[in-house]
Amino acid sequence: MQMSRYSSILFFLFLQLFFAIQPCHRVVTIAAGGGRWQLLQKSIGIVAMHMQLLNNDRVVIYDRTDFGRSNLSLPDGKCRVGSSDLVVKNDCTAHSVEYDVLANKFRPLMVQTDVWCSSGAVVPDGSLVQTGGFSDGERKVRTFYPCNGDCDWVETGDGLKARRWYATNHILPDGKQIVIGGRDQFNYEFYPKTSSSGVYNFPFLSQTNDRGSENNLYPFVFLNNDGNLFVFANNRAILFDYKTGKVVKTYPAIPGGDPRSYPSTGSAVLLPLKNLDAATIEAEVLVCGGAPRGSFEKVAKRNFVKALDTCGRIKINDPNPRWVMETMPYARVMGDMTLLPNGAVLIINGAEAGVAGWENGRNPVLNPVLYWPNGAAGSRFESLNPSTIPRMYHSTAILLRDGRVLVGGSNPHVGYGFSGVLFPTELSLEAFSPPYLDAQQNNLRPAILSSTASRGKNIGYGQKLLVRFKVTGKLIPSMVSVTMVAPAFNTHSYSMNHRLLVLGNIKVTYVGTSTYDVQVTTPRSGNLAPSGDVVPDGNLIQTGGFSDGERIHAMVTVMGDETEPSNYEWWAVEDSIPPTAAKAYTGIGCGGRLKMAFELV
Numbered sequence: 276m277q278m279s280r281y282s283s284i285l286f287f288l289f290l291q292l293f294f295a296i297q298p299c300h301r302v303v304t305i306a307a308g309g310g311r312w313q314l315l316q317k318s319i320g321i322v323a324m325h326m327q328l329l330n331n332d333r334v335v336i337y338d339r340t341d342f343g344r345s346n347l348s349l350p351d352g353k354c355r356v357g358s359s360d361l362v363v364k365n366d367c368t369a370h371s372v373e374y375d376v377l378a379n380k381f382r383p384l385m386v387q388t389d390v391w392c393s394s395g396a397v398v399p400d401g402s403l404v405q406t407g408g409f410s411d412g413e414r415k416v417r418t419f420y421p422c423n424g425d426c427d428w429v430e431t432g433d434g435l436k437a438r439r440w441y442a443t444n445h446i447l448p449d450g451k452q453i454v455i456g457g458r459d460q461f462n463y464e465f466y467p468k469t470s471s472s473g474v475y476n477f478p479f480l481s482q483t484n485d486r487g488s489e490n491n492l493y494p495f496v497f498l499n500n501d502g503n504l505f506v507f508a509n510n511r512a513i514l515f516d517y518k519t520g521k522v523v524k525t526y527p528a529i530p531g532g533d534p535r536s537y538p539s540t541g542s543a544v545l546l547p548l549k550n551l552d553a554a555t556i557e558a559e560v561l562v563c564g565g566a567p568r569g570s571f572e573k574v575a576k577r578n579f580v581k582a583l584d585t586c587g588r589i590k591i592n593d594p595n596p597r598w599v600m601e602t603m604p605y606a607r608v609m610g611d612m613t614l615l616p617n618g619a620v621l622i623i624n625g626a627e628a629g630v631a632g633w634e635n636g637r638n639p640v641l642n643p644v645l646y647w648p649n650g651a652a653g654s655r656f657e658s659l660n661p662s663t664i665p666r667m668y669h670s671t672a673i674l675l676r677d678g679r680v681l682v683g684g685s686n687p688h689v690g691y692g693f694s695g696v697l698f699p700t701e702l703s704l705e706a707f708s709p710p711y712l713d714a715q716q717n718n719l720r721p722a723i724l725s726s727t728a729s730r731g732k733n734i735g736y737g738q739k740l741l742v743r744f745k746v747t748g749k750l751i752p753s754m755v756s757v758t759m760v761a762p763a764f765n766t767h768s769y770s771m772n773h774r775l776l777v778l779g780n781i782k783v784t785y786v787g788t789s790t791y792d793v794q795v796t797t798p799r800s801g802n803l804a805p806s807g808d809v810v811p812d813g814n815l816i817q818t819g820g821f822s823d824g825e826r827i828h829a830m831v832t833v834m835g836d837e838t839e840p841s842n843y844e845w846w847a848v849e850d851s852i853p854p855t856a857a858k859a860y861t862g863i864g865c866g867g868r869l870k871m872a873f874e875l876v
């Protein structure tokens with residue numbers, strides 16, 4: 276392996292020279308190791324407009340019932356006959372599928388009413404509980420239980436008090452969901468209902484609603500570690516106590532004042548939470564992209580304004596929080612932001628001009644971008660290899676358990692449209708493999724062999740766990756870290772319920788033949804790791820957010836080398852049955868340093 280070490284050094288010098296002559300935010304050339312695209316399915320028959328990964332490594336995907344007939348028939352002669360559908364009265368095609376990640380296969384599912392522009396979350400028993408939609412579906416609640424057979428959606432009638440179209444859901448520490456807003460709804464409610472639960476006013480949504488263009492649908496909502504909700508809509512945010520209905524904190528407007536919410540659609544993530552046992556946790560939110568104010572109005576005159584190329588980052592628990600602005604390599608509207616297991620943020624999909632909505636976007640951005648939250652300011656972005664498929668309005672991206680990102684959808688038309696249009700309806704599914712999955716990292720990539728969070732057991736809060744893993748390359752034990760990722764409900768450029776925790780109290784022990792045990796402590800409360808269910812004998816983190824089904828959904832990230840503090844290398848390991856991917860990453864900052872530390876042995 277001397278050889279590859281040598282070539283790493285050459286690579287380093289080349290990059291330094293190259294980047295030294297480029298201003299950081301204009302670096303769009305792709306270095307080797309810029310990730311890889313793979314076409315998984317040419318067509319799944321429907322548009323991947325909403326996606327959720329379940330604990331059996333299957334993804335529930337759906338579009339809308341009133342797009343017309345899809346390219347996938349329902350099985351066994353099933354049809355929705357004489358339904359209240361606005362477009363097809365007798366529809367024997369599917370508008371939802373279950374995609375099996377491990378087998379790369381899909382099968383049609385049946386939704387009874389319109390699920391268009393809806394929302395949802397995985398709840399503690401591992402099922403996806405989806406809420407709302409359009410027309411006959413606007414108050415409906417539907418549940419999909421993970422199964423290995425031929426299960427389907429279970430529709431439970433009008434489970435919502437108000438119509439919820441373009442609303443946001445978030446899973447709460449008690450395992451319920453809060454459902455916030457939606458078109459013309461300046462209120463929120465909870466699901467499931469107790470006898471007393473109603474609809475609660477939420478003035479922040481009327482205050483942030485722009486007349487004529489809205490610019491505050493699908494608000495970005497994150498559960499803070501203090502139990503309050505951080506809610507961002509349009510160009511500003513509050514910290515909200517949903518139990519009392521009180522605004523706890525009002526954050527300053529994002530500099531520039533331009534809207535970041537639908538239809539001026541940007542995206543947002545809660546950055547990885549660390550130091551989970553500290554008295555004060557430094558939670559940070561990153562909001563990227565969007566459209567300059569007035570863009571929606573200009574699109575009506577077919578004037579497609581360049582999207583925003585800025586991100587705002589804010590420490591939401593600071594006594595005096597302020598936005599720190601950064602510039603992305605590309606302007607982007609309708610981008611998706613996804614947390615990766617190594618703590619980086621992937622920004623993917625979307626367009627460089629226009630806004631969300633029918634025929635409203637132009638200039639697809641085909642290159643994903645990585646954002647390194649811990650990188651030096653000014654050199655946090657890294658442009659990656661481009662796709663060939665535009666992913667415009669109604670496209671999606673979610674993190675899979677093997678570290679790849681599943682990408683699908685795009686349909687900026689009122690119906691399915693495959694010809695004579697600028698951006699044909701996309702029925703394909705792709706996987707983007709971030710650089711940490713590159714083959715040359717194979718010997719650096721740990722694989723989990725076993726863990727004490729064994730099948731069939733729930734993981735408790737504040738509990739010590741052992742994860743045994745193997746790495747054939749040289750490991751620096753002090754650099755091992757373990758992260759837990761909650762899989763997201765993704766639609767309209769926003770990943771609801773997505774969060775990543777860097778677990779504390781790491782202790783690594785060598786147990787022989789390239790094998791190690793890492794001991795970690797699970798998060799201490801449901802405010803950190805929601806979707807837990809409080810049971811009589813103590814607090815449990817159940818299947819929804821963090822233990823993926825009966826397995827711990829934790830990924831081990833190994834980073835850095837103490838002898839070269841400017842360098843870092845990220846590894847991730849995940850529990851998988853069968854043991855498969857773990858990830859190693861060599862990051863290259865746009866400042867020009869090759870952040871490479873590990874000695875290959």
Ligand SMILES: *[C@@H]1O[C@H](CO)[C@@H](O)[C@H](O)[C@H]1NC(C)=O
Pocket residue numbers: 317318346693702
């Ligand atoms: C979907 O079906 C239509 C009409 O039957 C056809 O023209 C189109 O090529 C199909 N699209 C894909 C991606 O299979």
